[in-house]
Amino acid sequence: MGILVDIRDVSKVYNPGENEVRALDHVSVSIEEGEYVAIIGQSGSGKSTLMNLLGCLDVPTEGEYYLHGNNVMELDDDELSDIRNQEIGFIFQGFNLIANLTALENVELPLIYRGIGKNKRRMLSEAALEKVGLRNRMDHKPSEMSGGQQQRVAIARAIAQAPPVILADEPTGNLDSHSTWEIMDVLEKLYQEGRTVILITHNNEIAQRAKRIIKIKDGRIEDDTKDHVMRTDSDDESPKITKDP
Numbered sequence: 001m002g003i004l005v006d007i008r009d010v011s012k013v014y015n016p017g018e019n020e021v022r023a024l025d026h027v028s029v030s031i032e033e034g035e036y037v038a039i040i041g042q043s044g045s046g047k048s049t050l051m052n053l054l055g056c057l058d059v060p061t062e063g064e065y066y067l068h069g070n071n072v073m074e075l076d077d078d079e080l081s082d083i084r085n086q087e088i089g090f091i092f093q094g095f096n097l098i099a100n101l102t103a104l105e106n107v108e109l110p111l112i113y114r115g116i117g118k119n120k121r122r123m124l125s126e127a128a129l130e131k132v133g134l135r136n137r138m139d140h141k142p143s144e145m146s147g148g149q150q151q152r153v154a155i156a157r158a159i160a161q162a163p164p165v166i167l168a169d170e171p172t173g174n175l176d177s178h179s180t181w182e183i184m185d186v187l188e189k190l191y192q193e194g195r196t197v198i199l200i201t202h203n204n205e206i207a208q209r210a211k212r213i214i215k216i217k218d219g220r221i222e223d224d225t226k227d228h229v230m231r232t233d234s235d236d237e238s239p240k241i242t243k244d245p
Helices: 047-054 077-086 103-113 118-131 147-159 177-192
Strands: 003-014 021-032 036-040 062-067 088-091 165-169 196-201 212-217 220-225
Touching: 003 047, 021 047, 021 062, 021 196, 021 220, 036 047, 036 177, 047 165, 047 196, 077 088, 088 147, 103 118, 103 147, 118 147, 147 177, 165 177, 177 196
Parallel strands: 036 196, 036 212, 088 165, 165 196
Antiparallel strands: 003 021, 003 062, 212 220
């Protein structure tokens, strides 16, 4: 596998000068294609800023960011938008579904904006919903589904066009423990299919599902554990995951 994400000595500074805030302070990290990485940190650690940079939602103040070998710093707004649309599938804590549209229509919507024809986008959307276990819920609206089902619709929307990178920001933050496990199982399957999964979380138990854990504190990488093995309470039991606070 090649290097997908290559961040080199990156800093993000707000209010430069006497009262500047360094949300990221000389961070360097690389992520290979096909990795399953959790970036973990408490509120204010810099993990959200790092997520925004990884997702090309923002650019660093200093340093370099290469995505698939392309220097993100050299791209204009339209090129960054193309990367977000084609290379990255975003999953957020909020489901961001449109209330008066069905699950299928919610998944189809971004494909319409990408200019994909009716028949192809219907096929892609149905396949994505089936992949997340919602074959029988395609015609249901968000109000007719549980929180876990709504998040699975959001995941289907993110993966419908098979982006190589899945960027999940606190994807279980609004879910109970049962729904949390369902969503984490879906992310695991995407990883097993060869997708690069980058999970942003403040929950240690959720981070345990990843194969690599990057801990960030005060804008710096505190620890980077590769070939992580999930700890379990016994050989037969999975660790308990509680709802995020």
